Amino acid sequence: MSHSSSASAAIPADAPLLFFDSGVGGLTVLDAARTLLPDAPIVYAADFAGLPYGAKSEAEIAARVPALLGRLVERYRPRLITIACNTASTIALPQVRAALDLPIVGTVPAIKPASERSQSRVIGVLGTEATVRQPYVTNLAHEFASDAVILRFGAPELVLAAEQKLRGEVPDPAIFDRAVAGLVSQERAVKIDTVVLACTHFPLVQEELARAFGRAVTFVHGAEGIARRIAYLTRGQTFVGNGLRFVATGPASDVVPYMPALQARGFSNFETL
Ligand code: DGL
Numbered sequence: 001m002s003h004s005s006s007a008s009a010a011i012p013a014d015a016p017l018l019f020f021d022s023g024v025g026g027l028t029v030l031d032a033a034r035t036l037l038p039d040a041p042i043v044y045a046a047d048f049a050g051l052p053y054g055a056k057s058e059a060e061i062a063a064r065v066p067a068l069l070g071r072l073v074e075r076y077r078p079r080l081i082t083i084a085c086n087t088a089s090t091i092a093l094p095q096v097r098a099a100l101d102l103p104i105v106g107t108v109p110a111i112k113p114a115s116e117r118s119q120s121r122v123i124g125v126l127g128t129e130a131t132v133r134q135p136y137v138t139n140l141a142h143e144f145a146s147d148a149v150i151l152r153f154g155a156p157e158l159v160l161a162a163e164q165k166l167r168g169e170v171p172d173p174a175i176f177d178r179a180v181a182g183l184v185s186q187e188r189a190v191k192i193d194t195v196v197l198a199c200t201h202f203p204l205v206q207e208e209l210a211r212a213f214g215r216a217v218t219f220v221h222g223a224e225g226i227a228r229r230i231a232y233l234t235r236g237q238t239f240v241g242n243g244l245r246f247v248a249t250g251p252a253s254d255v256v257p258y259m260p261a262l263q264a265r266g267f268s269n270f271e272t273l
Helices: 027-036 058-076 086-099 111-117 135-144 156-166 173-184 202-213 223-233 256-264
Strands: 017-021 042-046 080-083 122-127 149-154 194-198 218-220 244-248 267-272
Touching: 017 027, 017 058, 027 042, 027 202, 027 223, 042 058, 058 080, 058 086, 058 244, 080 086, 080 223, 086 135, 111 122, 111 135, 111 194, 111 218, 122 173, 135 149, 149 173, 156 173, 156 202, 173 202, 194 202, 202 218, 256 267
Parallel strands: 017 042, 017 080, 042 244, 122 149, 122 194, 194 218, 244 267
Antiparallel strands: none
């Protein structure tokens, strides 16, 4: 049985869900969304030419992301956009929402679910350098974890390690040791029991991070919550599967090393923007 609300009647059934990240980190959000919406046509956009976002200024991100999304909307006519990137979301969500007239789902550090889990009330946050310095993170901490100590560390190397892993390479284990050291060297860190993976790339290397921690901590990220939000915003809509398309900025040759991992996830179409 299919039924559509009047709001969704105008949405073509093959209109895709667009996922956007600087690289392949947003696949962690896509994976969760596909569990709930297996029939949804998907376009996944990776801004390889702009990677890593974590090293960019706020002004660069706030200009680049809405412009790229505008071009993607023209080309693919998505029904909804998910910015599957904490860095872009914590900096550019207002600009994107102002520029585009369609539902935009953002990805913000999972401090709320981490606070619900933490017993020790000392929570670690690993993100990009740009994300961990955002007032957005401070606001989330005040709102949802005001009684907890929030220790942040910007670990840009983890982004590159996750990208390497998706290309089938083995990242240097010292990268994970350095990321963990950046947190555990801080005062009160011995009590950390929960770590927010505040970059969508980081769940791709969660096992390596767990090994580097060497003691039990709970890792928390926002993918499942975002998937539920996407499902809620598209409830009652009809999906006609149109496969999974991958589009990247930069040269097509940059995509080639990722193709085995992408094909294993069901991508069959590769394009550049
Ligand atoms: N995956 C991104 C995030 O969630 C950013 C990675 C980067 O380009 O630095 O923050």
